[in-house]
Amino acid sequence: MNLVDVLEQSGLTGRGGAAFSTATKVRAAHEHGAGLLVNACDGEIGAVKDAFVVEHHLPELVRGATLVAGTRVRYAAHRGSATEARLRAAGLDVLAAPARYVSSEETSLISLAQGGLARPMTKRQPFVRGGSDSAGRRITPTVVLNAETVWRIAQVVERPDGAQWFRGHGLPDEPGPRLVAIGGAVPRPGVVETAAGVPLAALLGAAGADPGRTGPVIVGGLGGTVLRPDEAARVTWSRAGLAPLGGAPGPGVVHVLDAQACPVDALAAWFDHAAGESAGQCGPCMFGLPAIASDWHDLADGVRAGGSGSVSSRGARARLARRAESVRGRGACRFPDGVAGLASSALRALSDHLDDHARGQCVPGRTPRSSHEHALAH
Amino acid sequence: MSTRSRTDRPTLRVDRVACTGHGVCATLLPGSIRLDEWGYPVVLTAAEDGVDDGDEARAAAVRWCPALALYADRSS
Numbered sequence: 526m527n528l529v530d531v532l533e534q535s536g537l538t539g540r541g542g543a544a545f546s547t548a549t550k551v552r553a554a555h556e557h558g559a560g561l562l563v564n565a566c567d568g569e570i571g572a573v574k575d576a577f578v579v580e581h582h583l584p585e586l587v588r589g590a591t592l593v594a595g596t597r598v599r600y601a602a603h604r605g606s607a608t609e610a611r612l613r614a615a616g617l618d619v620l621a622a623p624a625r626y627v628s629s630e631e632t633s634l635i636s637l638a639q640g641g642l643a644r645p646m647t648k649r650q651p652f653v654r655g656g657s658d659s660a661g662r663r664i665t666p667t668v669v670l671n672a673e674t675v676w677r678i679a680q681v682v683e684r685p686d687g688a689q690w691f692r693g694h695g696l697p698d699e700p701g702p703r704l705v706a707i708g709g710a711v712p713r714p715g716v717v718e719t720a721a722g723v724p725l726a727a728l729l730g731a732a733g734a735d736p737g738r739t740g741p742v743i744v745g746g747l748g749g750t751v752l753r754p755d756e757a758a759r760v761t762w763s764r765a766g767l768a769p770l771g772g773a774p775g776p777g778v779v780h781v782l783d784a785q786a787c788p789v790d791a792l793a794a795w796f797d798h799a800a801g802e803s804a805g806q807c808g809p810c811m812f813g814l815p816a817i818a819s820d821w822h823d824l825a826d827g828v829r830a831g832g833s834g835s836v837s838s839r840g841a842r843a844r845l846a847r848r849a850e851s852v853r854g855r856g857a858c859r860f861p862d863g864v865a866g867l868a869s870s871a872l873r874a875l876s877d878h879l880d881d882h883a884r885g886q887c888v889p890g891r892t893p894r895s896s897h898e899h900a901l902a903h
Numbered sequence: 904m905s906t907r908s909r910t911d912r913p914t915l916r917v918d919r920v921a922c923t924g925h926g927v928c929a930t931l932l933p934g935s936i937r938l939d940e941w942g943y944p945v946v947l948t949a950a951e952d953g954v955d956d957g958d959e960a961r962a963a964a965v966r967w968c969p970a971l972a973l974y975a976d977r978s979s
């Protein structure tokens with residue numbers, strides 16, 4: 526049986542966040558003679574699973590990549606990372622990407638690999654067919670697969686009845702084992718091998734946290750979803766389980782906020798970070814993300830900003846919600862969509878806390894400064 | 904984001920990297936493109952009260968966009 530058929534049977538989808546059918550991508554890669562870029566950048570906040578795959582499963586990763594594209598394979602890793610060093614030590618062809626969020630986006634890596642800047646490109650057509658960037662530079666056919674995805678390809682192909690073995694994990698519509706990185710305010714941050722359908726509480730527990738008694742939990746990183754502690758304690762980690770709350774398993778990261786610190790302040794640091802990570806190419810993202818961050822700071826400042834309590838807070842919330850909607854789908858990459866989702870979910874999940882801020886009850890200065898750094902610790 | 908109305912036309916899209924926010928498109932396609940608070944185009948869907956500006960106006964907008972950022976997406 527050929528590779529695409531086995532992958533089709535397994536139901537493997539991309540582990541980098543988009544959850545697109547791997548069989549479909551590999552089929553297109555073969556049709557167009559595309560080269561493979563293995564994305565081992567761990568670009569998401571708190572992501573460490575690509576590093577985990579490279580550290581513990583490198584031979585399988587390399588075999589998986591060879592199955593897809595023969596010798597036309599390059600491995601992308603953040604410049605200066607341990608992952609980069611490991612890949613180089615193994616004699617692999619490494620593409621060193623700047624350690625910026627959107628640099629690890631797939632079209633950024635394709636651009637970088639072809640001599641351009643590590644910035645997303647507009648996909649006028651999928652780059653697996655080749656094409657050109659906005660400046661008219663020619664792009665040769667390239668497919669990008671996340672490191673965990675490539676490792677899973679090798680597992681599916683090499684195990685006896687690999688597709689069945691794979692389907693023995695997870696849910697019928699989200700099959701297979703998956704890696705999740707759990708970090709933030711937990712006693713034992715790290716990578717857990719799990720599958721869709723597990724209670725999020727079990728993942729929190731695996732990291733030593735006490736579900737229900739944590740701070741709010743961010744599932745899916747900078748483009749993810751904020752959950753209240755009680756929601757995090759009862760929700761199922763799957764597409765179906767997280768969808769009612771606006772979330773998805775995404776790139777497999779879970780970040781727990783410190784229950785002792787102000788979550789509104791913590792989120793302010795995330796939105797600032799997001800605004801700084803916009804690659805500054807697309808107007809709606811370049812202006813929209815700083816506007817979202819500044820709206821959030823207004824909410825955090827509450828009474829200090831001179832607003833008249835809850836009334837002005839309501840206005841500021843409506844403006845933020847409107848701006849979040851307005852940037853959706855209007856960047857070359859999905860980054861603004863993700864941040865918009867984070868903002869909408871933060872408005873919802875932290876609504877009570879925002880009320881406190883509007884009344885001036887949660888004084889931001891009371892929050893230890895270190896919690897900000899904590900929120901962004903990779 | 905689809906601008907396809909009753910007819911079977913390709914969707915109008917904006918290359919966001921190329922677009923410089925000149926707003927020429929919104930002038931030529933007042934029914935289907937509006938500018939956001941920063942001057943960048945929003946392609947309106949029928950659900951967002953977008954009105955078809957007609958083939959000629961569309962072709963003109965694609966031709967006159969100074970950044971060659973507006974294009975008809977035939978792949979969708």
Ligand code: SF4
Pocket residue numbers: 627644645646802803804805806807808810811855856857858859860861919
């Ligand atoms: S949407 Fe934002 S992050 Fe993505 S390419 Fe455009 S400016 Fe960069």
Ligand code: SF4
Pocket residue numbers: 917921922923924925926927928929942943944967968969970971972973
């Ligand atoms: S005319 Fe072209 S460059 Fe100007 S706003 Fe419209 S799409 Fe952007």
